[in-house]
Amino acid sequence: MSKEFDQRVTDFFAHYQDRGMKKWAGFFLSDHTAMINKETRQKSVPDRAEIVGFVQGYAEDKVVIGEHVIALDDLRRVLLSSD
Numbered sequence: 407m408s409k410e411f412d413q414r415v416t417d418f419f420a421h422y423q424d425r426g427m428k429k430w431a432g433f434f435l436s437d438h439t440a441m442i443n444k445e446t447r448q449k450s451v452p453d454r455a456e457i458v459g460f461v462q463g464y465a466e467d468k469v470v471i472g473e474h475v476i477a478l479d480d481l482r483r484v485l486l487s488s489d
Contacts, residue, residue, distance in 0.1 A: 459472030467478050 457471050457474050457476065459474070462470040462472065464470065469476050469478060469481070
């Protein structure tokens with residue numbers, strides 16, 4: 407390697423200050439926020455919403471039943487009718 411690169415590395419580590427707990431707290435806060443957002447999304451979906459109707463259309467991640475547009479991730483059970 408070049409002497410210039412070695413000097414840059416030496417200068418970097420000579421002035422580097424490890425943030426220690428501040429850095430760890432940032433990671434913890436990020437994970438905690440993600441978990442809270444996930445729980446909030448799960449709670450916002452009703453436990454037993456029943457929608458009855460014909461499938462009018464669909465897209466990559468949504469289905470249209472009657473006048474309702476439903477994300478596929480929100481579907482828990484589908485019953486077929488012979489009517």
